[in-house]
Each structure stands twice: as C-alpha cells, then as structure tokens.
Amino acid sequence: MVKEQELLEKFCDLNLNTGFSPGEIKFSMITLSNGLIEDIQKHQFDDELLQQKRELIVQGKAPKFKVGPDNILRCNRSICIQALDKIKEIILEEAHKSKLIFHPGVTKTYQDLKQNYWWPGIKKRVAEFVTTCLTCQKAKVEQQRPA
Known part of the structure; x- marks a missing residue:
C-alpha cells in the first residue's frame, strides 16, 4: 500500500488525472500538443x-x-488542411525530417501523411517537398558515385 501511495504521488506530480475505485486506479490519457491542431481548427x-x-x-x-x-x-478521418502553406510546411517537415524518421522517400512520406491529413494536391506537394530536400539530394548523389 505504501509503494502504491508513493507511485500515486509521483503520477500526481506529473499532472495525470487519477480516478480511484475499489481494487483499481484509473489514469487518464496523456495528451501532448504543439498547438498545430488548434491552429488547423482555427x-x-x-x-x-x-x-x-x-x-x-x-x-x-x-x-x-x-x-x-x-x-x-x-475527409475519411483525415484532418482537412487549409490552403495555408505555413501549416502544410510544418506537417511536411515533421513527416519527412523528424528525428524519429530518417527522410523517407516520396511514396512513404505520402502514405504516412494521407492517413492523418488531407488537402487538394497533397500527393503533388509531397513529391515537390521530398525532391527538393537537400539531405535526400545529397544522399542520392553519394549513392550514385562509383565505389
């Protein structure tokens, strides 16, 4: 019981919502946001x-x-993105240059994005973005050099 109480206190320090009932403790979901969804909504x-x-x-x-x-x-569960290039650029940067993903190609970037976002001409915009990525261009040149 003492260890459970200590754990609860640590979770409370993390600002998690906790619910108590006999024999169980419920924690609410943690939501992280960078404000992008709020910007899109607005x-x-x-x-x-x-x-x-x-x-x-x-x-x-x-x-x-x-x-x-x-x-x-x-649109089909994907968030509709307005014509603002600033928001599209943020989404493209995260999908292609994130530290979690190392510069996927056009197809992979598009497949990942279309699961969550929709805008007219998304496929063309992804292709333009990826083909102008300097890191990808440099990697392509290095691959083409003879060993």
Missing part, C-alpha cells in the same frame, strides 16, 4: 474550400467529409 474557418465542404455536409452532399466533436473538418 484556420479551417478562413478557408473558402473547406467552408464549402462544411456547407455540403449540411446539405448531405459530401459523404466523405465529416465534422467531429472537436469541430475539425475531416
């Missing part, structure tokens, strides 16, 4: 195309599109 209302999609949803004419309880527009 700017979706500024985008004319996304506003049109919202209107089509109300009319029942956009079956692939839905607005979730978080008021974020999605």
Whole structure:
C-alpha cells in the first residue's frame, strides 16, 4: 500500500488525472500538443474550400467529409488542411525530417501523411517537398558515385 501511495504521488506530480475505485486506479490519457491542431481548427474557418465542404455536409452532399466533436473538418478521418502553406510546411517537415524518421522517400512520406491529413494536391506537394530536400539530394548523389 505504501509503494502504491508513493507511485500515486509521483503520477500526481506529473499532472495525470487519477480516478480511484475499489481494487483499481484509473489514469487518464496523456495528451501532448504543439498547438498545430488548434491552429488547423482555427484556420479551417478562413478557408473558402473547406467552408464549402462544411456547407455540403449540411446539405448531405459530401459523404466523405465529416465534422467531429472537436469541430475539425475531416475527409475519411483525415484532418482537412487549409490552403495555408505555413501549416502544410510544418506537417511536411515533421513527416519527412523528424528525428524519429530518417527522410523517407516520396511514396512513404505520402502514405504516412494521407492517413492523418488531407488537402487538394497533397500527393503533388509531397513529391515537390521530398525532391527538393537537400539531405535526400545529397544522399542520392553519394549513392550514385562509383565505389
């Protein structure tokens, strides 16, 4: 019991929400955010195309599109990204240059992104981004050099 109490105190120090009931302790999910989702949500209302999609949803004419309880527009569960290049650039950078992933090619980057994000012309934009990546270009040149 003493060890459990110490553990609970450590979890409380981490600002985790805890729930107690006889024989069990429940911890709520940890959510990490860099503010990107909030930016997307805020700017979706500024985008004319996304506003049109919202209107089509109300009319029942956009079956692939839905607005979730978080008021974020999605296409087949993928978050719709507005025409702001700044947000697209952040998403592309994270998908291609993250420290967790080492510069995947066009196909892998696109496959990963399309699971979570949607915007018109996403495949073309991913291809442009990856083909202009200096790290990828340098690696390609080094691979082509004779040994």
